[in-house]
Amino acid sequence: MLLLLPAAATATGRSDEPAPVLYFPAAFTAAECSSIARIFTEGASLEVDERSIPNLPRMADDYGVARLNRFDEGGRLQAAGALDWVYERVAAHLSPAMATRVLGGHGGGGERSSTAQRLGSLVEFSLMHEFDERHSRFDWHVDTKPRDGTRRTFNVNVMLSAGGDYSGGELRLGAQTFPRPFQDRSWNLPATGELRLGAQTLRPQQGDLYLYAASLPHAVARVSGGRRRTLVVALRQGRGEEAAAAAEAGVAAAEAEVAAAGAEVAARPDAPLERAAYWAETAEAYAALLSPGGGLATEPKVHLLHGEFLEALGAPDAARGAFCSSYRASGEAHAYAEAFMADGVAALSDAAQPSPLQRHELALSYLGMAHCIAPATPELEEGLAAVRRARDALLRGADGPPGEEGTVKQEL
Numbered sequence: 001m002l003l004l005l006p007a008a009a010t011a012t013g014r015s016d017e018p019a020p021v022l023y024f025p026a027a028f029t030a031a032e033c034s035s036i037a038r039i040f041t042e043g044a045s046l047e048v049d050e051r052s053i054p055n056l057p058r059m060a061d062d063y064g065v066a067r068l069n070r071f072d073e074g075g076r077l078q079a080a081g082a083l084d085w086v087y088e089r090v091a092a093h094l095s096p097a098m099a100t101r102v103l104g105g106h107g108g109g110g111e112r113s114s115t116a117q118r119l120g121s122l123v124e125f126s127l128m129h130e131f132d133e134r135h136s137r138f139d140w141h142v143d144t145k146p147r148d149g150t151r152r153t154f155n156v157n158v159m160l161s162a163g164g165d166y167s168g169g170e171l172r173l174g175a176q177t178f179p180r181p182f183q184d185r186s187w188n189l190p191a192t193g194e195l196r197l198g199a200q201t202l203r204p205q206q207g208d209l210y211l212y213a214a215s216l217p218h219a220v221a222r223v224s225g226g227r228r229r230t231l232v233v234a235l236r237q238g239r240g241e242e243a244a245a246a247a248e249a250g251v252a253a254a255e256a257e258v259a260a261a262g263a264e265v266a267a268r269p270d271a272p273l274e275r276a277a278y279w280a281e282t283a284e285a286y287a288a289l290l291s292p293g294g295g296l297a298t299e300p301k302v303h304l305l306h307g308e309f310l311e312a313l314g315a316p317d318a319a320r321g322a323f324c325s326s327y328r329a330s331g332e333a334h335a336y337a338e339a340f341m342a343d344g345v346a347a348l349s350d351a352a353q354p355s356p357l358q359r360h361e362l363a364l365s366y367l368g369m370a371h372c373i374a375p376a377t378p379e380l381e382e383g384l385a386a387v388r389r390a391r392d393a394l395l396r397g398a399d400g401p402p403g404e405e406g407t408v409k410q411e412l
């Protein structure tokens, strides 16, 4: 069944390369799901992954991971061919257009292999996720960012557990909605059934197969009981194919598009931007997801991920804007702005700073942050202007007006 979604394009007029989510209900039988689970429980190593993910300064670190991974250490299961039938099944669901989209072209020469072989050759790793009441969460995250060197492209997931095996544990995914036939299966579809980018809450049935870009934000909601198992296959781009793919997609055009979505992309000669078209799509997806109708505008963590994406892209100013949006999305913009403002005032008399100029620069960065979080705050604007004047006076030299620091503090 072909569900390649042609949509995100509408925002920019691109019609060829949507950020797709491919969904295939009942791609595996219950017995096959049990076989996959057995392959991993018997042949893979058990990893406990429990982490708290650092949040922005002053925000509580309440994002985290608590999961069990049955990891195919060193790709042993894969090398032994234990997963070949799984790759074959996945490949069998991909139309030629989808296969090209997910697995890339066959650039770089070499034998033209079957879709399943090609898929197998692009597996970065395979694991089985296990969530239970103790290992119950995997908060908003992405699995690849620009210039991270991973070449990760798509996540392939198979839901191995039956609905009655666990409670909670929905997959939240910033991606496109699915077409009408799946409307009755708790996809968050708009009533009209049109395609649009947004926040999806998926409750896959046992055996369902779904693929989505690893750069899109996603999260596993808390599992409140039972055991939830999923197969996770991480795909990457083939080696030596970037040049061919880039020539095809037109890197310059794609980079311009990324830039348009993420403000100025600073030159990063240290680490060239690979897969520009992939990141252009990701930028587009974030813009849509975080727009008022996109469904994720109120998720502080997704704004933070957006900021990290823009930072990695080389657009620090746009990244700062996204971080400020994260504070705003918390619903406590004022409290955060006030706290940064207090930091700014304190910086003016921070003895740890070696000079008055440095005290002012530090104060300006705090006040700038406060202003970015709460732009329409008159006293902040006045304070910022006052500190800027004092800093400029310091820059002009010793002939600046005396007592600026004191005056500024009073103004603030």
Ligand SMILES: O=C(O)CCC(=O)C(=O)O
Residues within 6 Å of the ligand: 129, 138, 143, 155, 156, 157, 171, 218, 219, 220, 230, 232, 233
């Ligand atoms: O639903 C799951 O268990 C996996 C989701 C995920 O984060 C991934 O496959 O990368």
Ligand SMILES: [Fe+2]
Residues within 6 Å of the ligand: 141, 142, 143, 155, 218
């Ligand atoms: Fe993930």
